[in-house]
Amino acid sequence: MVTLAEVAQHAGVSASTVSYVLSGKRSISASTRRRVEESIRVLGYHPNAGARALASSRSNIIALMIPLRTDMYVPVMMEIAIAVATTARTHGYDVLLLTGEEGPDAVRRVTGSGLADAMILMDVELDDERLPLLRATDQPSVLIGLPADTAGLTCVDLDWGATGALCLEHLAMLGHRDIAVIGEAPAVYERHTGFAERTLDGLRSRARELGLRALHRPCEGGYDAVAATLARILDERPGTTGFIVQNESAVEPLLALLRQQSRAVPEDMSVVAICPDQVAVQASVRLTSAGIPAQEMGRRAVEHLMAKLGGRGTDEVVLLPPELTVRASSGPVPSRS
Amino acid sequence: MVTLAEVAQHAGVSASTVSYVLSGKRSISASTRRRVEESIRVLGYHPNAGARALASSRSNIIALMIPLRTDMYVPVMMEIAIAVATTARTHGYDVLLLTGEEGPDAVRRVTGSGLADAMILMDVELDDERLPLLRATDQPSVLIGLPADTAGLTCVDLDWGATGALCLEHLAMLGHRDIAVIGEAPAVYERHTGFAERTLDGLRSRARELGLRALHRPCEGGYDAVAATLARILDERPGTTGFIVQNESAVEPLLALLRQQSRAVPEDMSVVAICPDQVAVQASVRLTSAGIPAQEMGRRAVEHLMAKLGGRGTDEVVLLPPELTVRASSGPVPSRS
DNA sequence: ATAGGCTGTCGAAGCGCTTCGACTGTTTTC
DNA sequence: GAAAACAGTCGAAGCGCTTCGACAGCCTAT
Missing domain, CATH: 3.40.50.2300 (Response regulator)
Known part of the structure; x- marks a missing residue:
């Protein structure tokens, strides 16, 4: 391994000068700088990370x-x-x-x-x-x-609260009154990771303001779990016309199920997802979505x-x-x- | 920050002794070891990573x-x-x-x-x-x-080659003669990442051995791309009864499309995926799959x-x-x- | 009894770098 | 024109650790 000292010797300067060239913490004449940089290049010098960390007490x-x-x-x-x-x-x-x-x-x-x-x-x-x-x-x-x-x-x-509210507003503006929220897996709520709860809070309080009903159901990903959740939702609230989906792995199953039940999206049912844009455009129906930046x-x-x-x-x-x-x-x- | 020296002083031994307690590179009497470990605990000592790296020229x-x-x-x-x-x-x-x-x-x-x-x-x-x-x-x-x-x-x-061969054998054993391979996006092949090509090679050579036809088509993920690819495949080889899918984001679209075309899986069409087991079980049809460990x-x-x-x-x-x-x-x- | 071999411990020499103070010339300032 | 400021460089003192050789004390084999 090439060391600072070797570079210094090669360039005919002291070690500290080389160090200052590297860090720029003191001014160095153009000619010296050039000479040092050339030596660094020629010798293929790389500062040793450990030594640096020790001397400067910063590890980068x-x-x-x-x-x-x-x-x-x-x-x-x-x-x-x-x-x-x-x-x-x-x-x-x-x-x-x-x-x-x-x-x-x-x-x-x-x-x-x-x-x-x-x-x-x-x-x-x-x-x-x-x-x-x-x-x-x-x-x-x-x-x-x-x-x-x-x-x-x-x-x-x-801002998950605002995200939930935004999704709800969009559906409200389109005239939907009964909205179902397909949430994350129950474990996510139990763990109190915040984002899922905040989304729900934002969404619910906006629902209250706008006077419409939001039914939330946690849901595991996968086809079977979504099928069960959907059945329950439509049973409890047959008038549901809008869905907000937060669990990405529920999106495609939901679309498939709705199709299967001859409910057209968006003619009969609207779906808004909270997911990365890439997921939204790749779905079987291009999804209206709130992105995750x-x-x-x-x-x-x-x-x-x-x-x-x-x-x-x-x-x-x-x-x-x-x-x-x-x-x-x-x-x-x-x-x- | 607590240093080795402080631990040594606290324990009434030399710095090197503490170091040897930590590294176990020399034998230390049980009593000394205990004393040192206690000091480490009491003082909340953590070895400095930079100093360690410098002295030992290993960074861990x-x-x-x-x-x-x-x-x-x-x-x-x-x-x-x-x-x-x-x-x-x-x-x-x-x-x-x-x-x-x-x-x-x-x-x-x-x-x-x-x-x-x-x-x-x-x-x-x-x-x-x-x-x-x-x-x-x-x-x-x-x-x-x-x-x-x-x-x-x-x-x-x-072993991607064996993976491709394995998928093909499975379909062959079930009596399928015309098999379509829905591959990764074209960019993956152009980049020569190997795994996609190896899969294909293994699969094709086994197809040759078993005397059946394998038609490969690269395919982007997403619904539209899969729809186009599927249409082309069924146009070129109407007798296709088996699919091997390597691109995970083509799996669900494919299943949806087949359903839509009233082709039942697995009665009319068999699908084998190369994907993580988690994806396979979450799909709308539980997928026969070769896992990715x-x-x-x-x-x-x-x-x-x-x-x-x-x-x-x-x-x-x-x-x-x-x-x-x-x-x-x-x-x-x-x-x- | 004594040489040789262990065990357990210590002191000191770095590892390769940063950074401080000091020094030498040059400029600037009043 | 002297004092003060600045630019550019160097030497040396560490940073906190590992590791080598040395050594004291003890045990075993002759």
């Missing part, structure tokens, strides 16, 4: 804790993770991948060992056990998701972290506004004939 | 390069990544997440800087530009995927890497044997009535 690594579970919508997680990694790189940071498995211990380990300079936590529960640790340490962190108490924390998330969330989380690392950060909650794209799955309520 | 980090693209089946990538991360942890390693974005430079950066001790590459193309670098360095690495030339490399992958691949990759890091490793190609699970989507060919 941010830790990303992703959930282990696979009952969440995985592609969204992946998209966030990739956005985090690529954005971090543009700031000269690498990303350390931690799984939720270790739980709070991972936070302790990473902050204690100086392995990472900062961390991003995904899949935050309303009352997450990692939060006290985060508040206690002075290591910068950003949550993707929204816990119950955000004091002293920075959070980035989609996964990339944007990852990117914003990193930007905030960088601001904090640069001392310019503030604790703050960023809720991204939802966007609804009208496609082919929603339309005016059928005239009662 | 492995780099994982995942693809950026989203045209591959993302959940599989994610499952592999998570399996890699959790398996690595059981060996005391952390995982650094690199995206394909940087390309070969990432390999240079990581090996040059000593950031990671080893790397795992996913989404390896047949003639991948990262391979020469990998061969040139002495840093251990494992590929998930199979390049054209595996000399000097360790690879872990599903994502976890196993991630786990095996790490195990091999650990063997290499421990000096016990060998260059070798590990092809996991496919497993076919018969479910409700395949049955005997309909009697010509």
